Amino acid sequence: MAGKRNPSTFLIRQKSFLKLSILTYIEKKRYYAYELIEKFKEDYSEFGYKPVSTEIYKALNELVEQGILRRQKRKQSETDQYKEVVVYSFQDWEAAQSYKKQLKEVLINSEKMIKRALKINFK
Known part of the structure; x- marks a missing residue:
């Protein structure tokens, strides 16, 4: 059956997560890439999540x-x-907000799936 492939609804893809976080960080301050890498370490290393710099650069480039x-x-x-450093700022604010809104729905769904999995598997 040919047709448009729907994006995975199983949790959130890493690149989408990186893009969402990058947009949120840049709302607060103009960052350059190294600062973003450090910000990810600061915010998520306690969970064992340390994205490699190449993935952050790929997300920024996209x-x-x-x-x-x-x-x-x-x-x-x-x-x-x-x-010199390259700093990132918004070119299309509305597109950024639209992307964040889409990802919020995916995160909410992911949270529900994780809660259900915990409930089912660890009664």
Whole structure:
């Protein structure tokens, strides 16, 4: 049966999770990639989740390609005019909010599935 393949509804894919978190982080501050990597470590390492930097870069690149984020070069510090970093900011705020809304529904469904699995398997 040919047709459009539905995305997996079994929990949330890592890349989607990374994109969601990146958008939330960037709502609060303009980050460059290394800072985002450190932010993930800070927020999720206690759960044993430490995404590799290449996955974070892939998620950032996809968000740029989708037109949701933009890259901007800036000096890393005022004292060193030759060191530049790439910071990320919103290019399409509405698209970012729409993406977050979709992922919220997936997270809520995932939470329900996990609760049910715990209830069924660990009475």
